[in-house]
Amino acid sequence: MAEAKHLKTSWMDLVWMLFLVGLALLPPVKEYHKQLVLLAIAVLQLFEGKLANLFPRRRGWGYVVLLKILLATLLIDHTGELSINSSYYPIYYLPVFTAALHFEALGTLIWTAIASAAYSAYLYPAMQQYELTRESVAELALRILFFFLAAVIINQFATKSRRQTERYQRLAEELAESNRQLEKAQAEARRSERLAALGQMSAGLAHEIRNPLGVIKGSSEMLNEKLANSDPLSSELAGYISSEVNRLSALVTRFLDFARPLHAHTHPQEVTAVMDRVLKSVAEQWKGGPVRVMKNYVPGLPPAMIDEGLCEQVFVNLIQNAYEAMGENGGELQVEISKAWSEGRNVIEVRLDDSGPGIPEELREQIFNPFFTTKKTGVGLGLSIVSKIMDEHHGSIRVEPAAGNGTRFVLYFPAASATVENEVAAT
Secondary structure: OOOHHHHHHHHHHHHHHHHHHHHHHHOOOOOHHHHHHHHHHHHHHOOOOOOHHOOOOHHHHHHHHHHHHHHHHHHHHHHOOOHHOOHHHHHHHHHHHHHHHOOHHHHHHHHHHHHHHHHHOOHHHHHHHHOOOOOHHHHHHHHHHHHHHHHHHHHHHHHHHHHHHHHHHHHHHHHHHHHHHHHHHHHHHHHHHHHHHHHHHHEEEEHHHHHHHHHHHHHHHHHHHHHHHHHHHHHHHHHHHHHHHHHHHHHHHHHHHOOOOOOOOOOOOOOHHHHHHHHHHHHOOOOOOOOEEEEOOOOOOEEEEEOHHHHHHHHHHHHHHHHHHHHHOOOEEEEEEEEEEOEEEEEEEEEEEOOOOOHHHHHHHOOOOOOOOOOOOOOOOOHHHHHHHHHHHOOEEEEEEEEOOOOOEEEEEEEEEHHHHHHHHHH
C-alpha cells in the first residue's frame, strides 16, 4: 500500500513538472524572471507538504498559500506588457485550490479574497496609462468571480471527502474495539470452559483422595498413641505421617474450593471497608520485610454489588501475593479505589500496585489458568479461584505492569446504582 501511494505521488509530481515545463516553453520564453518564478513554483509544489508540516495545525498551509500568491503575483508582473492583461492570470487558481483543499469554507473565502486583491492590485498602474472602461471592469469582475466559484466547488468536494474519511476512521476504530471485545469474550469463555472441566475432574479426584487420607490419618494417630511410651522413634514417624496427611488434606480442600460451584449472594457493600479489613489482617500476619501501604480512595464512592466473604477472599489472595512478591526486602503497595466506566456501565475500580519484580509479559495470560504458578510452593489455584469469583460477580480482573518493575492488578466490581438501573431497564 505504501509503494502504491509513493507511485501515485510520483505520477502527480511528473504531471506538475510537465505542466510547468509547458508554461516555461510558452512566450515570453527569454524572460528569465518568468523562468525563475516557475522554478520556484515547481519547488514549492513538490515540497509543500513538508513545509506545511514544519508548523503546528494549519499555519503551515497558510504560509504555503501565501507563498503561492506572492509567486503568482511575480509571474503576472513578468509575463505581459500590461500585467493586469497577462494571459498567465489563471496561475492564481493554484493558491485558491490549495486553500480550498486545506481550509474550511471561511478560510477558503478569505484566502481567495487575498489572491483576488493581489491580482486586482495591478489595476492601479494600468489606470495610470489607460482609461478604465466598463468592459474592462466586467472582465476583471468575471475573472475574480470565477476564482471564488472554483474555490467554493473545490472546498465542498474537499470537505465532503474529509468528513467521509473521518467517518471511515471512526467506523474502523469502532470495529477494532468490537474485535478486541470479542476476542476478550472468547478468551474468557474458553477459560470458563477449561475451569469447569478441571473443576469437575478436581472434585472427583479430591473425593477419592480424601477417603484414604482419613484412614491414614486415623491409623497414624492410633499408632502414635500406642507407641508413645514404648517406641519413641516409631511414635515420631507416626507423627510425621499425621502432619503430612494434614497438609494433603488442606491441599484437597483447595481443590474442592476450586471445584465447588460458587453462588455469590451480592448486596450493596462498601468496597473500601472490606479492603481496609483485609489490609490490616494481612499486615498483622506478615513476617517478611517492611511494606508501606499507600491508600488512595476517591471520596463519595457508591457501594458495589459484592458478596463480602468472596470479595474478602479475592483481596486476601492478591494482597498476600503482593507481600510475598516483595519478600524479605519489603517495598510499597499502592491501593487505589475509584469510580469508573467499563463496558457500558458504572463500576468500582480497584487497583493494586506492588513494587516487586513483576510478572514477565509472556506469563501474564497464563497466571489465571489452574495449576499454573511461579512459586516454589503451591498448586496454582489461588488466582484461578480469584478469577472465578470475579466472574460470579459479573466483574473482571486483569494484570498489567505497574510503574517501575512491579505488578498491577485491576478489578472491576459492578456499582450498586448501575445494577439497579439495569434491573429497572429489564422490567
